[in-house]
Amino acid sequence: MKVVVTGGSGFLGQRLIRALVERGTLQRNGEARAITLITAVDTMRAADGLSEARVRYVQGDLADTVVLAEAMSGVDSVFHLAAVVSGAAEADYDLGMRVNVDGTRALLDACRAQPAPPTFVFASSVAVFGGDLPEVVLDQTIPAPQSSYGVQKLIGELLVGDCTRRGYVDGRAVRLPTIVVRPGKPNAAASSFASGIVREPLAEEEALCPVGPETRLWVMSPAQAVRNLTHAHETPSAAWGRQRAVSLPGLTVSVREMLDALRQVGGEAAVRRVRFQPDERIAKIVYGWPARFDAMRAQALGFTADTDIESIVRVYAEEHAR
Amino acid sequence: MKVVVTGGSGFLGQRLIRALVERGTLQRNGEARAITLITAVDTMRAADGLSEARVRYVQGDLADTVVLAEAMSGVDSVFHLAAVVSGAAEADYDLGMRVNVDGTRALLDACRAQPAPPTFVFASSVAVFGGDLPEVVLDQTIPAPQSSYGVQKLIGELLVGDCTRRGYVDGRAVRLPTIVVRPGKPNAAASSFASGIVREPLAEEEALCPVGPETRLWVMSPAQAVRNLTHAHETPSAAWGRQRAVSLPGLTVSVREMLDALRQVGGEAAVRRVRFQPDERIAKIVYGWPARFDAMRAQALGFTADTDIESIVRVYAEEHAR
Numbered sequence: 173m174k175v176v177v178t179g180g181s182g183f184l185g186q187r188l189i190r191a192l193v194e195r196g197t198l199q200r201n202g203e204a205r206a207i208t209l210i211t212a213v214d215t216m217r218a219a220d221g222l223s224e225a226r227v228r229y230v231q232g233d234l235a236d237t238v239v240l241a242e243a244m245s246g247v248d249s250v251f252h253l254a255a256v257v258s259g260a261a262e263a264d265y266d267l268g269m270r271v272n273v274d275g276t277r278a279l280l281d282a283c284r285a286q287p288a289p290p291t292f293v294f295a296s297s298v299a300v301f302g303g304d305l306p307e308v309v310l311d312q313t314i315p316a317p318q319s320s321y322g323v324q325k326l327i328g329e330l331l332v333g334d335c336t337r338r339g340y341v342d343g344r345a346v347r348l349p350t351i352v353v354r355p356g357k358p359n360a361a362a363s364s365f366a367s368g369i370v371r372e373p374l375a376e377e378e379a380l381c382p383v384g385p386e387t388r389l390w391v392m393s394p395a396q397a398v399r400n401l402t403h404a405h406e407t408p409s410a411a412w413g414r415q416r417a418v419s420l421p422g423l424t425v426s427v428r429e430m431l432d433a434l435r436q437v438g439g440e441a442a443v444r445r446v447r448f449q450p451d452e453r454i455a456k457i458v459y460g461w462p463a464r465f466d467a468m469r470a471q472a473l474g475f476t477a478d479t480d481i482e483s484i485v486r487v488y489a490e491e492h493a494r
Numbered sequence: 495m496k497v498v499v500t501g502g503s504g505f506l507g508q509r510l511i512r513a514l515v516e517r518g519t520l521q522r523n524g525e526a527r528a529i530t531l532i533t534a535v536d537t538m539r540a541a542d543g544l545s546e547a548r549v550r551y552v553q554g555d556l557a558d559t560v561v562l563a564e565a566m567s568g569v570d571s572v573f574h575l576a577a578v579v580s581g582a583a584e585a586d587y588d589l590g591m592r593v594n595v596d597g598t599r600a601l602l603d604a605c606r607a608q609p610a611p612p613t614f615v616f617a618s619s620v621a622v623f624g625g626d627l628p629e630v631v632l633d634q635t636i637p638a639p640q641s642s643y644g645v646q647k648l649i650g651e652l653l654v655g656d657c658t659r660r661g662y663v664d665g666r667a668v669r670l671p672t673i674v675v676r677p678g679k680p681n682a683a684a685s686s687f688a689s690g691i692v693r694e695p696l697a698e699e700e701a702l703c704p705v706g707p708e709t710r711l712w713v714m715s716p717a718q719a720v721r722n723l724t725h726a727h728e729t730p731s732a733a734w735g736r737q738r739a740v741s742l743p744g745l746t747v748s749v750r751e752m753l754d755a756l757r758q759v760g761g762e763a764a765v766r767r768v769r770f771q772p773d774e775r776i777a778k779i780v781y782g783w784p785a786r787f788d789a790m791r792a793q794a795l796g797f798t799a800d801t802d803i804e805s806i807v808r809v810y811a812e813e814h815a816r
């Protein structure tokens with residue numbers, strides 16, 4: 173089977189591709205199938221792309237129909253991770269609409285052109301929730317995004333749902349929590365600090381925290397995100413029913429709890445490298461996000477959460493030991 | 495003040511324009527302002543367009559930036575009624591996406607180019623609801639559209655909400671019930687029959703009813719729709735808060751009750767002109783629509799409903815007496 177991963181050069185995309193290569197197979201329509209080709213589509217070239225016969229890299233924009241036609245030819249399954257992140261989509265409305273809405277649409281149109289409907293896993297976000305939220309977000313809570321990123325992700329969910337209903341794809345949208353700890357550099361996501369306050373101190377660098385210590389986030393580790401993306405692909409279509417989007421289970425952690433975990437793993441010296449420097453623009457976006465869910469439907473579908481933040485930090489430290 | 499009405503040649507658009515001309519003023523930001531120009535934008539020319547100095551007609555597509563720039567120059571308020579209707583959007587996915595999504599987006603972009611954010615009234619639809627609905631739809635019910643039309647209207651709502659939050663427009667989206675009785679010809683709306691089974695018999699023509707007599711609809715008269723559209727414009731922006739969309743109050747009526755009303759107004763002979771002829775395609779869409787709402791938020795915002803179906807039929811018969 174042929175698999176396309178958009179945002180395939182990104183950190184999560186790379187991690188997903190490595191996991192797919194290691195597995196070698198994916199369940200699709202109740203049948204384990206050998207993965208013969210993984211096409212990573214991204215505007216950027218991966219810094220450390222896998223040298224693997226089954227993995228090819230296509231560089232270009234999703235809005236470019238030539239790029240897309242090449243990448244999508246004969247595709248069986250799509251993992252759509254490419255996106256302009258929250259902070260960037262807020263700063264540049266047109267860019268966010270072009271990539272997050274038009275890109276998703278172009279990808280769905282390319283699926284529709286295939287002889288059979290591909291399985292389509294869409295990386296949505298808990299940022300679809302916002303506004304006056306209950307203390308615990310339920311599957312019955314109305315998504316009311318208060319950021320352009322959240323609006324664009326919700327539009328993506330709606331399009332995936334409609335294209336599934338119409339038989340163009342077999343779609344599944346998973347609302348990812350904030351992923352910690354991301355390796356690499358800070359990015360334009362409003363949640364970038366959540367990884368930064370662990371990653372930078374462990375690399376003996378200073379980190380700025382733009383929100384207060386009691387700020388709570390709904391988080392998931394990269395390994396868990398990859399497991400859940402793959403699981404989203406492998407669940408039977410019928411189990412989803414009409415509602416093709418689901419909020420994933422996660423962990424509620426405060427910044428203080430993250431720093432406690434950092435202390436356990438990296439010592440007091442690491443924690444002292446974090447400096448609180450309030451940033452209104454970031455805080456306004458992050459405070460609008462939900463921090464606690466009762467992800468009943470996801471659990472019924474077999475999705476899983478990390479056990480605790482200290483394990484997440486410890487695994488990161490081990491994977492990225494200097 | 496300058497007002498733009500998209501879909502201005504349509505039946506509701508024409509009716510709204512006549513009402514605006516008669517009123518002469520509109521409340522905007524808490525101040526009654528004289529309407530100096532109403533621009534009706536539509537792909538079609540109105541058959542019986544108003545000959546009125548303050549009304550001009552611009553013919554063309556919303557996706558045409560030249561048309562849009564001309565129509566929108568110096569605009570203060572927009573009533574966005576233009577849409578590909580439910581049956582047509584279901585039959586032609588690309589057409590629905592182009593008009594209902596891209597058209598709305600182009601209009602919002604044109605608003606954003608104005609020196610001050612226009613008031614933007616968006617005609618949404620109860621078709622944003624679908625799937626496994628409760629007996630009574632509440633303001634807390636998640637919109638889960640099961641038609642491309644409903645998905646596209648919900649995307650419109652989301653864009654209006656985001657553009658309001660960003661300060662590009664002062665947006666208000668009203669979810670219209672099925673409008674009965676529409677004059678003129680049947681159209682491609684799945685709900686077209688709901689007007690047809692009254693309109694045709696009163697004109698001594700036969701009408702086909704594609705759904706059973708116990709099928710219930712959530713309805714509103716054209717006069718009431720125009721009142722509520724105008725009211726949506728005149729409510730203070732602050733009263734809407736973050737949630738810029740609302741389900742309007744209406745009447746729950748069954749096909750049988752509509753025929754009873756027809757009997758009262760047009761006699762038994764009129765009712766005998768209605769023939770039941772099941773149509774799976776129509777039924778599938780219509781049965782998915784909600785038939786009863788508790789429109790508490792709309793009532794708090796001052797929106798109103800018709801009193802009874804017989805009055806609606808009677809007013810129609812009087813207005814369109816042969």
